[in-house]
Amino acid sequence: AQSVAQPEDQVNVAEGNPLTVKCTYSVSGNPYLFWYVQYPNRGLQFLLKYITGDNLVKGSYGFEAEFNKSQTSFHLKKPSALVSDSALYFCAVRANTGGFKTIFGAGTRLFVKA
Amino acid sequence: GAVVSQHPSRVICKSGTSVKIECRSLDFQATTMFWYRQFPKQSLMLMATSNEGSKATYEQGVEKDKFLINHASLTLSTLTVTSAHPEDSSFYICSASPARGDEQFFGPGTRLTVL
Numbered sequence: 001a002q003s004v005a006q007p008e009d010q011v012n013v014a015e016g017n018p019l020t021v022k023c024t025y026s027v028s029g030n031p032y033l034f035w036y037v038q039y040p041n042r043g044l045q046f047l048l049k050y051i052t053g054d055n056l057v058k059g060s061y062g063f064e065a066e067f068n069k070s071q072t073s074f075h076l077k078k079p080s081a082l083v084s085d086s087a088l089y090f091c092a093v094r095a096n097t098g099g100f101k102t103i104f105g106a107g108t109r110l111f112v113k114a
Numbered sequence: 115g116a117v118v119s120q121h122p123s124r125v126i127c128k129s130g131t132s133v134k135i136e137c138r139s140l141d142f143q144a145t146t147m148f149w150y151r152q153f154p155k156q157s158l159m160l161m162a163t164s165n166e167g168s169k170a171t172y173e174q175g176v177e178k179d180k181f182l183i184n185h186a187s188l189t190l191s192t193l194t195v196t197s198a199h200p201e202d203s204s205f206y207i208c209s210a211s212p213a214r215g216d217e218q219f220f221g222p223g224t225r226l227t228v229l
Binding site: 042044045046 | 118205
């Protein structure tokens with residue numbers, strides 16, 4: 001069965017510092033991995049995805065994520081955080097073998113302090 | 115590109131009434147649409163997956179007779195909450211995907227409050 005774990009409910013970081021939001025997954029076969037961001041009372045916005053290829057994926061707003069197959073992780077990173085990055089971040093996984101269901105992690109709230 | 119709209123954005127209804135929420139892909143054809151429910155400070159719970167012209171596939175524990183889903187065209191899916199009760203109050207989010215393997219594009223969500 002597919003599953004996604006975001007071990008941190010909340011991440012606090014100072015503006016200008018690097019940030020990491022952690023995600024680990026479990027899926028049969030090769031995964032499709034995604035990161036989304038949600039602002040209050042809004043739908044989700046796509047940040048980036050990993051399907052195949054280079055393990056370091058670059059996405060929107062300066063975010064990037066590194067796919068690590070051996071550790072089954074897909075951590076979201078940004079070299080220099082902005083206050084406007086404060087939001088709720090969801091990691092999601094979908095198996096590429098049969099079915100089309102995407103499973104979302106519980107979410108990690110990011111607070112960037114000025 | 116890849117914009118998904120939802121209507122209404124917010125609805126308040128009385129217990130026992132039915133509410134319809136529309137989800138539209140504005141600039142692409144969505145072969146698959148998804149309906150999620152999100153409780154405060156929680157993740158998205160997939161309710162059902164719908165493909166144009168066929169019956170929706172509901173997740174375990176989701177009552178298909180209560181949450182009616184219709185995917186009438188490649189740009190429109192509707193979710194009807196029938197005989198709504200206060201426990202149905204939630205944030206409902208739809209998403210659409212243009213083809214297998216692509217990311218999902220999410221609507222802005224609909225806040226349903228049942229009094």
